[in-house]
Amino acid sequence: MQILEVVAVNVFCSYFSIIAGLFSLIARSLSSQNWGGRVYVFIALAVASFVHTWFYMFKFMAANYDQSARATIPAGLAVERMSQWLLNTSLFEQAWAHVCFGKVNWWWSQQLCLFTVGAWTIFLSVEGRHHHIKFIWVYMLLGQFVAISVVSNLVYFALVLAPRPPSPSSSHGMSSLPAPVALWLPILLSLGTIATSPFTSERSFLPNLLLMHTLIILPLLVPDRLFPLGQASAEPKSRIGISLKTLYIVVFGACSGFTRAQLAKPAKPPAIHRSLSRILLSRHGMSFTLIRHNRP
Template identity: 50%
Template structure:
């Protein structure tokens, strides 16, 4: 086996090793906390994490098998050992681009994918950065990277477990402004722009736009000493940032729903949902990301329903029926910032008291 094939197999194996390392880092950080919480709540989110992982990765493995057989069928090659065939497939197939192209190529496909993108770059990035630091959760970047490599539903459920298991500590004003407000605001705004631009990209710009979307939201989750030494006053309050995400996501989502309705010639919201459901299993990559959207939505509703009273300033469990009714229609990318923005005054107040 030549060097290029060995390198291709090594990169593929490294992908799974990185995932294992991320799981290990997150679980290690959670298990070292000392807070005693309700076992029922913790087990609920552990169960949701396991269920979403098993379900989304069932389709992920189906996608890998589909890609492998599609490559060999298209190129009429099936000779050699399994390692040679696998390395040949990996060398000549852009799996990341292939998967994302499949889930973005038509308006009805993007109807699914955009929901996960809006939730991830908007509400969840803010939630990770703010609540993660307030609860002293270790390795916040690992949750985001795990979500990108495995599934957002898996990473978000593990983060809910981490919040339940971690103590609460008020951030200092220096940390809040320099580490959270400034970098977070800029990252979220730019990432939302990449989501808005995604349907307008070409074959040459699609991948670069997607990579920008994935990388920029890691910045507010990484400790940057230079920002801690030189705090800046640039940024907005937590509630204002959630509101900004809500308004921007509403505009982006409305455009996508109208484009999808026009493409499918469906005028009824329920007819559009029926079309989306039939598209869900049209391709294994589509099924993986589609079910990631569904599990993420279910998990967020569970979090709003089960979180401690102290976790919400205004938004209470009465929001659950609203979430269950509206999330399938407008997506968790909109309902999440709407609910979480009501937590802003509490967190903002903590900063001002320092």
């Protein structure tokens, strides 16, 4: 195999190695005590979500490999054929093209991004620190590699096992606590990347997507001292700080605005539709038909 083919295989294998490493890190950080019936429910839901998601992921990969092998890959050893396939295909881009293809798929994908960027990032950042969950950034990263449906059950699993935290000092509860700039700024910027997705070009779509995924990890990486979740009254208010309640309202308002705008006048899916292959399941076995678009 050539060097580029070796690199392609290593990148593909590294993807699954990273997933296994993240799962292992989460497993080691969880307490083995206080396991009850609720814990097993979340384990079962996480396993079911993982199986459901990756059944279709592997089905997509197998169909893509089968189509590419019959079309362009010469006969040879299995490793060589796999390396040729990985080198000459763009699984990530094609998967996103398939997910975003059609108005319904694009609308649903946008809703999932809005939930992940907004409510889920706030919940994970605040409750994870409040309950002293270790490595909260790992959960978000694993969700990007696997699926949010899988990781959400792992988060609930960790919250059930965590010791009950003390109540916040504020009489109004968690909602009145300050949301630091390290939390709300990345979230608002991430919402901006979702709003601009329909207007991205062939070159800017993927950088815009990667920027969104990077921004939502940042609030989970900053030191805990920047998140005064237990001492709301003792912490000086920042001139640019807002409360968690206000942040939730802003995020809910932005998501509602995006949704109403989409329903009133559906926005075009990203430019990836005009530049990448349409992936249409032909239902002939497991093959996909790749139809190249003419450039506008």
